[in-house]
Amino acid sequence: MGEPILSVSGVYKSFGHVQALKNVSFTLNKGEVLGLVGDNGAGKSTFIKVLSGVHKKDGGSINYEGKEVDFASPKDAIAAGIETVYQDLALAPDLPIYSNMFLGREMVRPGLLGKLGFVDKQAMRDSVLTNITKLKATLNHVEQEVGTLSGGQRQSVAITRAVIWGKKVIIMDEPTAALGVEESAKVLDIVNEIKKHGITVIFISHTIPHVMEVSDRICVLRLGETVADLKTSETSYEEVVQFITGSKTQINRK
Amino acid sequence: MTGKTDTNIKQTFANIVTDYWIVLVFLGIYLVFVILEPLCLSLPFWGSTFNYMAEILILGVGVMFVVITAGIDLSIGPVEGAVGVAAGLTIRSLLPVVGNGWAIIAGSAVGLLLGLLIGFLNGIVITKLKLAPFIATLGMSVILTGTGYILNNGLEVVGLPRVMGKIGNFTIMGFMGFTTIIALFATVVFGVLLKQTRFGIHTYAYGSNAESAKRAGIDVDKHIIRVYMISSGMAALSGVLLVFRFNTGSPLAGANVTLYAIAACVIGGTSVMGGRGRMIGTFIGALIIAILVTGLVMLGVQTYWQQVSTGLIIIFAVYADQIRQKKALK
Amino acid sequence: MKKKIIAGLLVLILAGTFSLAAAGAGEAADDGTKTIAFVQGLSTDEFYISMKRGVQEMCDELGYKLIVDGPTKWDYTMQTPIVETMIARKPDLMIIAPVHSDSMIAPLQKVVNAGIPVITVDTNINEEIYLCNITSDNLQGGQAAADYLAEMLGETGKVAIMNTNVGVTTTEARAKGFKDELAAKYPNMQIVSDEYCEDEAEKAASIIQAVHLKHPDLAGVFGVNLYASVGVANGLDSKGVNIPIFSYDASPAVIEALAEGIIDATVVQKPMEIGATAVKMASYYFNGEEDKITNVMVENVIATKANMDDPEVSKWFYVSD
Ligand SMILES: Nc1ncnc2c1ncn2[C@@H]1O[C@H](COP(=O)(O)OP(=O)(O)OP(=O)(O)O)[C@@H](O)[C@H]1O
Numbered sequence: 001m002g003e004p005i006l007s008v009s010g011v012y013k014s015f016g017h018v019q020a021l022k023n024v025s026f027t028l029n030k031g032e033v034l035g036l037v038g039d040n041g042a043g044k045s046t047f048i049k050v051l052s053g054v055h056k057k058d059g060g061s062i063n064y065e066g067k068e069v070d071f072a073s074p075k076d077a078i079a080a081g082i083e084t085v086y087q088d089l090a091l092a093p094d095l096p097i098y099s100n101m102f103l104g105r106e107m108v109r110p111g112l113l114g115k116l117g118f119v120d121k122q123a124m125r126d127s128v129l130t131n132i133t134k135l136k137a138t139l140n141h142v143e144q145e146v147g148t149l150s151g152g153q154r155q156s157v158a159i160t161r162a163v164i165w166g167k168k169v170i171i172m173d174e175p176t177a178a179l180g181v182e183e184s185a186k187v188l189d190i191v192n193e194i195k196k197h198g199i200t201v202i203f204i205s206h207t208i209p210h211v212m213e214v215s216d217r218i219c220v221l222r223l224g225e226t227v228a229d230l231k232t233s234e235t236s237y238e239e240v241v242q243f244i245t246g247s248k249t250q251i252n253r254k
Numbered sequence: 255m256t257g258k259t260d261t262n263i264k265q266t267f268a269n270i271v272t273d274y275w276i277v278l279v280f281l282g283i284y285l286v287f288v289i290l291e292p293l294c295l296s297l298p299f300w301g302s303t304f305n306y307m308a309e310i311l312i313l314g315v316g317v318m319f320v321v322i323t324a325g326i327d328l329s330i331g332p333v334e335g336a337v338g339v340a341a342g343l344t345i346r347s348l349l350p351v352v353g354n355g356w357a358i359i360a361g362s363a364v365g366l367l368l369g370l371l372i373g374f375l376n377g378i379v380i381t382k383l384k385l386a387p388f389i390a391t392l393g394m395s396v397i398l399t400g401t402g403y404i405l406n407n408g409l410e411v412v413g414l415p416r417v418m419g420k421i422g423n424f425t426i427m428g429f430m431g432f433t434t435i436i437a438l439f440a441t442v443v444f445g446v447l448l449k450q451t452r453f454g455i456h457t458y459a460y461g462s463n464a465e466s467a468k469r470a471g472i473d474v475d476k477h478i479i480r481v482y483m484i485s486s487g488m489a490a491l492s493g494v495l496l497v498f499r500f501n502t503g504s505p506l507a508g509a510n511v512t513l514y515a516i517a518a519c520v521i522g523g524t525s526v527m528g529g530r531g532r533m534i535g536t537f538i539g540a541l542i543i544a545i546l547v548t549g550l551v552m553l554g555v556q557t558y559w560q561q562v563s564t565g566l567i568i569i570f571a572v573y574a575d576q577i578r579q580k581k582a583l584k
Numbered sequence: 585m586k587k588k589i590i591a592g593l594l595v596l597i598l599a600g601t602f603s604l605a606a607a608g609a610g611e612a613a614d615d616g617t618k619t620i621a622f623v624q625g626l627s628t629d630e631f632y633i634s635m636k637r638g639v640q641e642m643c644d645e646l647g648y649k650l651i652v653d654g655p656t657k658w659d660y661t662m663q664t665p666i667v668e669t670m671i672a673r674k675p676d677l678m679i680i681a682p683v684h685s686d687s688m689i690a691p692l693q694k695v696v697n698a699g700i701p702v703i704t705v706d707t708n709i710n711e712e713i714y715l716c717n718i719t720s721d722n723l724q725g726g727q728a729a730a731d732y733l734a735e736m737l738g739e740t741g742k743v744a745i746m747n748t749n750v751g752v753t754t755t756e757a758r759a760k761g762f763k764d765e766l767a768a769k770y771p772n773m774q775i776v777s778d779e780y781c782e783d784e785a786e787k788a789a790s791i792i793q794a795v796h797l798k799h800p801d802l803a804g805v806f807g808v809n810l811y812a813s814v815g816v817a818n819g820l821d822s823k824g825v826n827i828p829i830f831s832y833d834a835s836p837a838v839i840e841a842l843a844e845g846i847i848d849a850t851v852v853q854k855p856m857e858i859g860a861t862a863v864k865m866a867s868y869y870f871n872g873e874e875d876k877i878t879n880v881m882v883e884n885v886i887a888t889k890a891n892m893d894d895p896e897v898s899k900w901f902y903v904s905d
């Protein structure tokens with residue numbers, strides 16, 4: 001089904017003596033949702049940071065859209081159409097919501113002022129307002145400083161930002177961690193929505209039922225290694241948990 | 255309905271008080287001076303206050319960018335001194351060759367470029383060698399103090415064309431000096447840069463959370479280098495203006511002013527933790543520091559009380575800012 | 585990593601300092617030529633540069649070897665290590681301008697204990713472990729400024745002092761001499777302001793403008809050094825006020841200001857004569873003529889635009905190398 005957009009094989013990465021990633025491998029088709037699961041410290045966040053250009057991998061290969069890539073900085077990954085909701089959200093608490101959403105790619109005014117870097121605040125506010133409404137995010141005031149938002153609201157800001165900008169791949173590292181039941185359901189709706197637009201999603205969560213609900217495939221990491229690469233339709237909650245805890249091991253069943 | 259408007263007004267008023275309380279502090283200080291000495295109302299009093307404020311403000315405007323990124327630039331005062339000496343020497347040695355006009359232009363350009371170069375080096379050391387800004391700029395300030403001495407054996411550069419003094423001491427409306435005009439102009443320009451441009455937003459973003467700025471795809475190293483170039487460049491501007499004003503390049507210029515400039519930012523609400531600060535605040539901060547000198551002189555009080563009161567206001571300002579932030583987080 | 589770089593830098597700096605010190609070790613001549621060590625108060629100040637010239641000329645005349653050093657800041661924590669290095673270089677006598685009357689006693693006691701006699705110049709120390717002191721007192725300089733200003737103003741009127749930093753002994757002494765003299769001799773003169781400008785001319789300019797606003801009948805100002813007086817002149821000039829402004833010392837910058845009428849008079853000390861006299865005293869010591877060794881107070885002169893071209897005055901102007 002579909003053409004592969006991302007194919008990862010044998011990626012490893014160490015921080016000094018800590019080998020965070022030993023062997024991460026999986027393939028993901030365009031428009032699919034991958035659920036990336038694993039226990040605390042399994043290496044999920046480290047892997048997606050490699051993918052989004054925050055960390056450089058020590059070895060292995062990442063093939064993206066048919067080309068071997070090795071992003072030197074987040075800027076490169078962003079330019080390649082990969083957006084990330086980081087586990088720590090990566091927001092600037094002193095800036096208002098709308099500035100955070102446009103950080104690094106502010107809208108500029110038309111003409112000479114724009115060339116000089118003058119930003120068009122009104123246009124950014126309007127755009128953010130539209131998107132908030134569209135995604136039904138519970139953010140009331142685009143001028144509000146992110147530092148004064150609730151944890152869940154901050155998560156909404158980060159998610160909305162990724163959704164606005166994500167052209168090809170959107171990575172979400174535990175996007176529902178701080179959210180209540182209703183809000184979590186909204187996020188799952190959003191994932192389904194972006195999938196409809198043909199965007200590929202990597203969804204990390206400890207809430208396995210959520211993962212089962214939205215994903216097409218599930219990749220289980222354990223101690224920095226891919227221990228299972230499963231089709232969601234062919235597995236079960238119990239099996240996934242067994243892989244996570246290590247009570248079941250398996251070489252990829254495709 | 256009226257009740258609602260009332261609370262709105264109250265709310266707005268409360269916002270103004272928390273946002274602009276430093277203006278009230280300034281007005282309070284000024285009011286006391288005026289009551290005790292009505293001459294403080296006069297234009298000449300404002301003239302001398304502005305003239306002293308100008309140097310602190312020019313340095314403050316530049317270093318504020320650094321402080322907003324949660325950094326610090328301890329080298330701005332020594333930059334002033336070294337640039338003054340370098341500009342003075344350039345002018346003096348070119349005088350016989352190219353004449354007054356070109357020598358002055360070349361000397362000023364050399365001074366400003368030297369400032370930008372120093373800022374660039376500060377930025378490189380901070381971003382590439384990854385030294386803490388405090389250490390990097392402390393090192394630079396010691397190097398520059400030494401360089402200021404080496405360039406001319408620690409002596410003032412004299413024998414500069416008198417026309418420089420004419421320009422440097424030019425006043426409009428009988429009270430606003432050349433340096434003051436440039437300081438106010440710079441405040442507006444850099445205020446706009448900070449508030450209205452991508453560069454400004456990225457400056458706040460970096461100070462607020464450097465890692466986030468980087469992950470948003472901002473080239474943070476380049477940005478930080480530019481920020482230190484602004485700080486150092488403004489210090490160089492001030493150094494060149496001092497040469498104009500006093501017809502002398504002095505290695506001692508700026509020996510005390512670094513901390514006053516940083517104090518102006520802090521009093522004006524710029525957070526040393528980064529991410530916040532307003533240009534208007536820095537302006538008021540510099541004005542408070544200056545008026546404490548001229549006002550206390552008018553009252554016949556020794557100016558070292560100015561140092562004591564400035565210190566108290568710094569502590570007060572930072573404390574008030576903390577309270578405000580705690581409230582905001584609630 | 586960070587720590588390593590910092591540590592590396594520190595090691596480099598220390599190594600540099602030590603090698604410099606080592607290079608100078610044991611320089612004293614062993615062919616019987618006497619070596620004099622001269623420690624300046626501030627190596628970058630024309631006053632001490634001129635004093636060094638006086639010392640050098642007299643040493644050349646009398647056939648002594650001279651070694652010179654001095655701190656780049658008026659600070660006893662910087663002068664003390666220089667004194668200690670000098671001990672290691674084993675001179676036959678040390679001439680020093682101590683930067684502090686009390687703090688420099690202990691380091692100089694070490695010099696004396698090492699068998700090196702000490703002559704103090706300019707500032708003195710509060711313990712008689714020196715052979716003699718040659719000075720042109722700052723106190724007396726301040727008095728001279730007061731007398732001359734009083735004469736210019738007809739012994740009446742309001743005057744202001746522009747000082748530099750609190751607690752700097754030399755400039756405080758100048759201001760004190762000025763104040764005491766006015767209080768003692770001129771009842772119709774009044775000091776209306778006594779402020780500190782932190783060696784920043786621009787601050788002095790704003791301060792004096794405020795003083796003048798408060799006292800429009802201000803008749804004269806004494807600035808205790810270059811920055812104070814030039815700043816005062818700038819501040820008053822930009823308000824179109826023209827009253828006598830006095831400065832102190834005769835460095836090229838002050839003399840330029842005097843020639844251009846920015847300031848009106850300056851107290852000129854005679855550092856070259858002080859230096860030469862100190863070496864004279866050293867020669868008495870070397871020759872065993874100890875009865876001739878005595879304290880000397882060298883008179884100051886006042887330079888004005890009118891007399892500054894007189895060689896008897898201009899020969900005392902300071903040199904910068
Ligand atoms: N910058 C770093 N320096 C050193 N060690 C790191 C760093 N980042 C991650 N690690 C280590 O790498 C391992 C994997 O961490 P990672 O954050 O990728 O786990 P995770 O699967 O995201 O866990 P969680 O579910 O708790 O978020 C951990 O042992 C962690 O301590």
Ligand SMILES: [Mg+2]
Binds near residue numbers: 045046087
């Ligand atoms: Mg994680």
